[in-house]
Amino acid sequence: MHEFTVPRLVEPLRSGGLADSVFTTAERDPRHLQFSRPSDNGRVGGARRDISWVPVTAAAFRDDVLAAARGFLANGIRLGDRVALMSRTRYEWTLLAYALWTVGAEVVPVYPTSSVEQVRWILHDTGASGIVVENENHAMTVAAAYGSQTALTRIWQLDSGCVAALEDDGMGVADEDVHRQRAAVAPGNPAAICYTSGTTGRPKGCVITHANLASECDNLLAGWSSLLKAPGEPPSLLAFLPLSHCYGLMVVVGSVRGGVHVAHQPDLSPESLLPALASFRPTFLFGVPYIFETVLARSRAAAQEAGHGTLFRRAAQVAVRYAEAAQRQSLGRGQGPGPRLRLRRAVYERLVYAKLRAVLGGRVRHAVSGGSPLSRETGLFFAGAGITVHDGYGLTETTAAVTAQPVGAVRFGTVGRPLPGCSVHIARDGEIWVRGDVVFSGYLNNPQATGTALRGDWFATGDLGHLDDGYLVITGRKKDVIITSGGKSMSPLVLEEELRGHPLISQCVVVGDNRPYVAALITLDPQALHHWQRLKGRPPAEPGTLTDDEELRAQIQRAVSRANTRVSRAESIREFRILPGEFTPDTGLLTPSLKLRRSAILAAYAQDVERLYTPRAAASFAREPFGRR
Known part of the structure; x- marks a missing residue:
């Protein structure tokens, strides 16, 4: 298709x-x-x-x-x-x-x-x-x-x-x-x-x-407004995403067009956002993957500190299995969760899931994630825990969302189907083109860029993907495709998303363009790192002092090895470096919408990239049998 x-x-x-x-x-x-x-x-x-x-x-x-x-x-x-x-x-x-x-x-x-x-x-x-x-x-x-x-x-x-x-x-x-x-x-x-x-x-x-804005909002309200409400409650949401x-x-x-009750929250930091959510108690949530990953990480850490780490891990496994079964049923491919799985989920509902939902105020049962794709496992976990996250896809040029998960037919690992009034087309090179009432009228004072982006009625997004029964799967961006010196081309998105799902890792940048193999720059979540140190009985230390810590590197290596199972051997990460600090918008290494500024990161950490390809590392790679590369 x-x-x-x-x-x-x-x-x-x-x-x-x-x-x-x-x-x-x-x-x-x-x-x-x-x-x-x-x-x-x-x-x-x-x-x-x-x-x-x-x-x-x-x-x-x-x-x-x-x-x-x-x-x-x-x-x-x-x-x-x-x-x-x-x-x-x-x-x-x-x-x-x-x-x-x-x-x-x-x-x-x-x-x-x-x-x-x-x-x-x-x-x-x-x-x-x-x-x-x-x-x-x-x-x-x-x-x-x-x-x-x-x-x-x-x-x-x-x-x-x-x-x-x-x-x-x-x-x-x-x-x-x-x-x-x-x-x-x-x-x-x-x-x-x-x-x-x-x-x-x-x-x-x-x-x-x-x-453009009216079409975006009115079609979403017409198709998804039933999800905004909680039983017996008028719809409400906390607006914390940048209005810019x-x-x-x-x-x-x-x-405003749908009469939804709104409060504003200016600070996205967990220390400010979570209390505001608990106080306002919205019935619906619009967020980005960072928000859901943070809630998951905080809940996991709280359980571990209370001595309930095993309980949380088992509850997470049950939530994922339950959501997978429910998804198969909604798509007409199975009978849904069996009696034993339902019973196990009911046990964890009181012990784990209800407490996690309380972090968001207790009334949210449906949410939207945008900005970048939400990992399939994170989406399944939240669905099994009682919050269905409808992942969507869009750009500034498409007035935000141009695809979204259909009501009652969510397929995790995708970004849904086109919004009503929109079309998605996959070009021969895999680029995603979109058409519809939400597509912008052009770039201000820039007819050359407008002519390049708009192909008749179609907008060429620069993203890569494919359609599966009308559901769009994002595989990367054209400009981010890495071509190693051996001629292997790959998109870094799969590896970066998988690694970002690890509790200790906040960001990952995969490198390897014109290099002999693929490598990665990794940043750590400071709060998760301090939590890990407490669990290990170690005194607190800042990320910058632990970049070469053997025990920490072993932990990250296990995450890298797991991520590598998602790709071929030639696309797998062979070396990585732990960086001393996180990427932030203030340093110019993330956009305000929390996307990686790759060129700025590669420039800022050029020496660290070079160290990934030292003679010793390259020699280790060269000793591997040719057929395994």
């Missing part, structure tokens, strides 16, 4: 823009609970579990949006103007985005961790007439980016009370003036200029229209 299409569930947006849903919802049900805000001015996190939430009704949100929109008009922002938003995920981000859409302006999301050079490029490329920043550090970044040559007419700062200032500025503007601007917005107008994460080269601005990323933006827009 080389192509698969799923028909639309909802017709494309025919008139108006995204802001219209704010006003129609408030008119229809003004008391509807649309948002909750933390009572301590947005500072959610730490080890606290006493977070209280202040409700925001649909009518109150409309009034907030209208007041900010009047303020933007008073400051000269009009239809077609571009205003950048540089802030973490918080209520004010969503509020100001909808206010800008209300007056017909285009939102330019900027990652709050962006460098001076990145901010300079985005503001120059978009010609933004204004920017909203969160704090003084962001304001200083903007000042350094443009200096005295700035073309900006306005800079607003959230932590300096800019929302209230906008409301004051707009006191003399009539509501009718705002609504005239809103009435001029058409579905094909740009809603956001979302910049690619920039894993290589300069980020490109993807022009995402109101119709198209995935996070889609989550909030979909929630």
Whole structure:
């Protein structure tokens, strides 16, 4: 199979823009609970579990949006103007985005961790007439980016009370003036200029229209809304993904269009995120693999520290077996879990699974994972533990998801089937092409890149994969394919995902391009490492002091050997190095959406890569029989 299409569930947006849903919802049900805000001015996190939430009704949100929109008009922002938003995920981000859409302006999301050079490029490329920043550090970044040559007419700062200032500025503007601007917005107008994460080269601005976002959200709501609720509970979710990323933006827009109760959480660290989840108790979760891997690792570590490591391991095995049997049944390939397996799962439900779900607030039964593929084993574990994670696939150019797991027919190890209204095509070289209402209209000011990416109605994603009964399997990216000096080509994704699933390993970069064999750079999770040291009765030590520790290397070698069983001998990892620190967005080695910046990593750790191919290592490889390579 080389192509698969799923028909639309909802017709494309025919008139108006995204802001219209704010006003129609408030008119229809003004008391509807649309948002909750933390009572301590947005500072959610730490080890606290006493977070209280202040409700925001649909009518109150409309009034907030209208007041900010009047303020933007008073400051000269009009239809077609571009205003950048540089802030973490918080209520004010969503509020100001909808206010800008209300007056017909285009939102330019900027990652709050962006460098001076990145901010300079985005503001120059978009010609933004204004920017909203969160704090003084962001304001200083903007000042350094443009200096005295700035073309900006306005800079607003959230932590300096800019929302209230906008409301004051707009006191003399009539509501009718705002609504005239809103009435001029058409579905094909740009809603956001979302910049690619920039894993290589300069980020490109993807022009995402109101119709793109509406189609993405409305089809997901039509096909998957039943999963958002818990029994007897209205749907709710905690928005913690960066709103500067198209995935996070889609989550909030979909929630507003679908009337889902939303709270914002600005900090993705487990120390902040987990208490917020436990307090808000969402009914649904949008996340990335890192979130699910962290919850799994934390639960495993807690069980081991309590002396229940064996219990957790057996519970995990039962969860995977149970989910595998349930999947076979849902796909019409088996009878489902047998009585003995059901009984064993019931035993572990109270002892293990319920406690794991409590980490997420206790009400989540379904979730979505995006950004990068979720490992099959992790997906099976969560399904067996009572949370079905619907893995999906998409890019900024496809307004976030373009495939998702169908309701009731999840196939773990894949990223699902095309969303309604979308098609997936596998080109002759294995590249994934997609088509549909969610595909962007092109790159801003870059017709050459647009012409390369868009092949008629199709968008060439740069990812590799294949279709299995309409389900898409991601196998890697074209630009990441490694070709060894012996001519063997391979994608590093399988090995990297397998190794990242080990509790001690946080990231892995497989190398070997133009080299005699495949090797890997590995980073460790500091908390998991400290836990491992306690179990071994060893004094705590930082990762940087243990890169050559024999016992630790033996542990990682077992993980490498297990990963190697997933590939051929010629594709297997022969050498690895443990690095002294993790890759982070702050160091420029991960994108803000937590994807590897391979070229930056290889440049930063060039000496470590060279050590993987020392004469001694190469000699060891050369002694192996030719037929085993």
